[in-house]
Amino acid sequence: PTEYVSTPIHESGKIVGAVVIFKDITERQLIERMRDEFIAVVSHELRTPLTSIRAALGLLAQEKIDLQPEKRQRMVEIAFSNTNRLVRLVNDILDVERIKLGKVTLDKKPCNLANIMAQAADEMRAMADNHGIQLLVDPLTTQIWADPDRIIQTLTNLLSNAIKFSPNGSTVEMRAQQVDSKSVSRVAQGLNVTGTDALQAGIDASGSVILLQVTDRGQGIPENKLETVFARFEQLDASDNGHKGGTGLGLAICRSIAQEHDGEIWAQSQVGCGSTFFLTLPEYAEAGPEDGS
Ligand code: ADP
Secondary structure, three states: OOOHHOOOOOOOOHHHHHHHHHHHHHHHHHHHHHHHHHHHHHHHHHHHHHHHHHHHHHHHHOOOOOOOHHHHHHHHHHHHHHHHHHHHHHHHHOOHHHOOOOOOOOEEEEEEHHHHHHHHHHHHHHHHHHHHEEEEEEEOEEEEEEHHHHHHHHHHHHHHHHOOOOOOOEEEEEEEEOOHHHHHHHHHHHHHOHHHHHHHHHHHHHOOEEEEEEEEOOOOHHHHHOHHHHHOOOOOOOOOOHHHOOOHHHHHHHHHHHHHOOEEEEEEEEEEEEEEEEEEEOOOOOOOOOOOO
């Protein structure tokens, strides 16, 4: 509508000039907003792997703690794999055009879900240790049709939130199961989640479905916020930002990654008892849904 604000233009060239300036301001504001969002995205995306690297190096640097050689080696591996992840992320994030368009290019291929879950858990283990959280993983050996880096990114985001919003000494669990469309639909309806129609549509299109769950025993999310937490920049308690870190972008990114995989993501929670985040992904079927061969 901004282009039509100038309806009362007559013949005057001066007024036409004013229209151009108005458009310039609008574009500048748009660019400024995009730049702000871009900075927010960059800071969030860099924070998670950096936190893992810092935690791993922090443990290695403490001479007083006598780390066993295997644990020491594990910390080095965590720092190394997260550094690689950072390099990949920086490359991705610097592709401003894709960010501007809100599009992420996926490199989908058949991949082993158990490996993906193990990698995501490994990346978060140092953070869990630091928070006194026990991280339990029940992996499922199956093939999914996905971009492994993006699924690891989604799972580490969910795990990082679960750890962040849970008390010391509690557990965070990640598990996966193969389900048929009917049972997922029943699960979804039983849990009274939103977006069941979209979920059903995704499942019907892809056949077998993998249901991943990340469960914590943390502070929980009020029912009327279960959907809004997936919106960009949305945080239940903005004061969390200071001491817990985060920008409110993580779940929005998780949701677009899930959608790009024809999957769904939603949450169920009981305030004071904990939350479960659910993610559905298509199981890899022979030629792959996008293979076309
Ligand atoms: P960030 O964690 O960077 O703030 P997210 O988009 O990942 O952003 O999460 C948005 C908000 O949802 C969080 O700030 C928090 O208020 C809430 N939230 C997310 N995960 C959990 C969880 N497991 N338990 C409680 N609250 C959560």
